[in-house]
Amino acid sequence: MSQIWLIVPAAGQGRRMGADKPKQYLTLADEQPVLAHTLARLHRAFPSARLVLCLDADDRWFLPHWVPFNDWQRVEGGSERMDSVLNALHAMAANDDDVVLVHDVARPCITVNDLLALYQAAATHSAGALLAMPVADTMKRADDQCQSARTEPREGLWHALTPQGFRYALLRRALETARQQQTLVTDEASAVEALGECPQLVTGRRDN
Structure with missing residues (x-):
């Protein structure tokens, strides 16, 4: 069985929100930041996965105890x-093939x-x-x-969500x-589509 890797880009500065800190560090009702909740949810599904967390070089809010994974690394x-x-x-x-x-x-x-469901599709679909x-x-x-010039047909249109999953070699090449x-x-x-590949669409939830 191939290894599962998780990449979580978290280097955004949240300038569009106008908050005093990046959105991933805004706290929810339990006073835990968004980042901690996201990582906890990923860990619940994939406790043995290897995590790579992308943080800004000057990040001053991150605390390592928010990471529930045993095997993880921080990259810039x-x-x-x-x-x-x-x-x-x-x-x-x-x-x-990971x-x-x-x-x-x-x-x-x-x-x-x-x-x-997304992992299963990513593991079985070549693209x-x-x-x-x-x-x-x-x-x-x-x-x-x-001004509204016309109404576009919505048949066949999808909102892209995450996660998005691919074999390591394909994603890196793309x-x-x-x-x-x-x-x-x-x-x-x-990026994968630009190589002529057609990734599988897996129906997610609107509240993702």
Whole structure:
């Protein structure tokens, strides 16, 4: 059985939120930060996984006791998500066939069932898999004056969620290719798609 690896990009500075700290360190009702909740949920599904946590070099909020994994390492995050994930991939002592799941730190509501379903799909589908939700809202196309120009058909459209999971070799090749071609990708699946692969969509929950 291949090793399960988890990459959690958590180097964001939360500037868009205007908070006094990054969103992953905002506390929830139990006074624990979002980051701690996210890692706890991942650990519940994959207690034996190996975690790579991407943090900003100047992060002054992180506390190691929030990490429930026995086998984990910290790597420096990059300026973009893709850079953080690539830093993690380069730091990992992974085999080509190991399954790597990448999960947003700001998604603490992910369920164990969804995590297990995503892993199963990623482990069995050669192009990997991602959690996603079919688009249920009416989609509008704006003109250059931010006016609704037309309604777009939503059939076949999905909201991409995380985790997204791929074999180590495929994910590394996809992201390294995107970097070499100076293509800015906003998720791992888009980099894999650029190689001509078609990751499996696994229906997730709207509250993810």
